[in-house]
Amino acid sequence: MPEVKLVNIVKRFGNITALRGINLTVENGEYVCILGPSGCGKTTLLRIIAGLLKPDEGQVYIDGEDVTHKPPEYRGVGFVFQSIALFPHMNSWENVLYGPTVKGLDKSISHRIAREIMRTLKTIDYSGLYPGELSGGIAQMIAIARALATGAKLLLLDEPLGALDPRIRVDLRYELRRIVKGLGLTAIHVTHNQEEALTIADRIVVMRSGMVEAYDTPENLYWHPKNLFVADFIGKVNVLEGFIKKALTGGKALVELTGGISIEVYAKGFSEGDKVVVAVRPENFEILDRSEADKPNLLRGVVTRARFMGDYYRYDVTLESGERVTVNTPLYRSEKIQVRKKGEPVLVRFDPEKALVYAYPKRGIERELSIEV
C-alpha cells in the first residue's frame, strides 16, 4: 500500500528554481491536496512523484523504496490531468480497458477489472460513448477509471476538476473523495482552489514559490495557520494593525489598533510595545447595531457594500480608522437576520479566540501576502 516520501527535492529549469528543497510524507490511504498559486511548482512536484520528470536533487520513496531513478510504469501510479486526455477514437469502455490490456493481462481478467472500476465510478452506462459525446464531468470520471484500471493504488491528480463547470466541480469533489476512501487508495491532488482543497483533503500542503509553507489538516490550517501568508491564502483574512499594549491573564493581551481602539486577543510570546497584526476572517466577524455598544472588541464603521450571496450576506465595512474589512454573515445561524444597508452605521465585533495574531511582518504586509517570496 503506497506511502510517499519526498526528501529534499530540488528542480531547476534553466535559471528558474521551480522546487527549492521539498520534504513531504503522504501516509498510506491519505488524501492530500497540494494548494498554491499558479507557478508555485505544484505540477512539477506531481510529475516528479509520477516519474515523468527527474529531480535535480533529492529522493522519491514509494513504500520505503527509492524510486527516484525508476520509470513511471514501475511506480504503480495513476495520473489524471486537467485537460481530459482520453483517446478520442476509443469509446469509454475501450479507454478504461486500455491499461489492463497493455499490461498484458488475460482478456477475461482485464474485462473484469474494467467492469468493476466502471461500476464503482457509476460510469458503466457510458461504456459505448466516445469522448466527444460525453459531458466534461463524465469524461473526467472515465479518465479516473482509466487511471485506476491499471491497478494503481496511488492516484495523482493535477487540477482534475479545473476544466469543469463550478457546480459540477463541487459534486465531483465529494465523489472523488468517496472513491479514493472506498477503494483505500492514496491520493495526491493539485489545485489552486482553496475551498476544493479544504473540503476534499485529509491534509493540505500549502506551497509558495517552490517551497512548502505549511502542511496540516484543513481545520488546523484554518484555525491555527502558522503565518499570515497561510492564514490569508486559506480563505481571506482582514488584517488590522496595532501594537501590544498590555499582557493580560490567561494568554490574552490587549492590542491597541491603529484607530486607537483597544481589543482583547489571545497572543503568546509578545512583549509590550511589539507591533502586531490581528487577522480576522470575514465569517468570524459579527455585525451589531450601534446600540449594542457594551460588548468587548467592538469596532465602529459604516457599511460601504452589501451583497446577498445565498448562504450568507457579504458586507464591506469601512472602519473609523479608515481600514476596510469584509464581514460575512451566514444565514443559517439564525432564522431571521437583520439585513444591513449601504451607508448604515454599524459595529463590527469578533471573539478573541477567533482572531489570529502575528508579529508585524518585517517586509510589510503586502510583501508578506504576495504569492512570490
Place this chain on the structure above:
Amino acid sequence: MGSLRLVDISKRFDRVEALKDVDLEIYDGEYAVVLGPTGAGKTTLLRIIAGLLRQDNGEVYINEVQVDDLPPEERGVALFFQNFALFPHMTVLDNVAFSLRVKGLSLEESERKAMDILRMVHLDHRAYSYPRELSGGMQQRVALARTIAAGVDILLLDEPLSQLDAKIKSEIQYELRDLAKSLGLTVLHVTNDVEEALAVADRIAILNKGEIVQVGTPVEIMENPKTAFVASFIAEMNLMEGVVEESSENRVVVDIGGGFKVESSRNGFKKGELVIVGVKPSSFKIGGDGKNGLTGKVEDWVFSFGFRRVTVQLDNGSRVSVKTERKDIERGSSISLTVDPRDVYLFPYLKGGLRTVLAEVSGVF
C-alpha cells in the same frame, strides 16, 4: 441610455436547439446575469444580440429600436468574448487605447482614458507590459478594460472572470459591478458560476438547454427556486423523491420511504402525487426534538470555511449532506436530524425522477 429587449428568440444548429423562445428584458442601468451550465446557450444568445449571429425567430430591441437588420458596429453594444484575443504586439495600454483611437480620439486623450480604465481593473502598473508577460487572469482583465473602453452604454460579457484564480475572482467580481454602476452602464453578463452571478447581479435569469427557466433577483431565486433543477443548480440541495400522503393548507406530508415522513409548509401538491423534496444542508439540525426526525449514520465529514459538511447515510437508504459548526461528529456514529417544515422545499416531479434532475445539473450519476 441602454435597454435591451429580447422577444421570442429561437436558434437551432443542426440537431441542437440552442435557444427556445427566449424572452428577456433588461432595463436601463441594470446589471443582469444569464446563469446556466455549459451548453445552455449563453454564448449563442450574446452573439445574436451583438449581431454576430442571426436568430431563426424572434426580435432584438435595443433602446426600443429593433436592430435585427443592423450590423454589429451600429448596435451600440460591446461584446467581451469568452475566447478573447489581445493584440500580441501591442502593450496593455495600446490594447485598451486602440478602441478609443478607432473612435477618433487623439493619441494623448485615448492613452489618458485607457490608463483610467486600467486603474479600475487594477492593471495600471502593467500598462507597458505585453500580453504574453501577463497571467491568464491579467489578460482577461485587459480584455475587460478594452471592452469598457469601447465607450458604449451596453456591455455584453461572456464569462469575463473565468480565467481568474478563485481568490482574485472573489475580489474582482464585486468591483466589476461597482464599476458598471459608477459608469451607468447596462450589463448583460453570462456565466456558469452561481457565486459570480450573486456577486454582480441585480437580476438573474437561469438558462437551461436553451430555455429561460426562472428570472428574479438573487434573493427571489435563492429563496424560491421553482424547479428541482434550479434548486440544485444554484446551491447544494439535498433532493429526495417521495409521495404526498396528506395535503392541506400550508401543510404537506411526504412519505420518503423507509418509514420516514417529512412535513413541508409549502402548498400546491395533491395527495398521492409524486414529488421531489429539497432540504439545504444548512437547514438540518443535529439532535434536538424538532419536527421531521430522520435517523442515519455518519459516513464521512469534511471541513470547510469554519464549518463541517457531514455526509449522512439515512436509514431509508438515501444520502444527505448536513452543514454544521459542531465539532463532535464522529465518522460511523449514529445521528438524528430534524428540519423545520418551513425549510422543506417541494418541487414538481419530473419524468425519470431524481436521476434526470441530477444528470442535468452535474452530468453525473
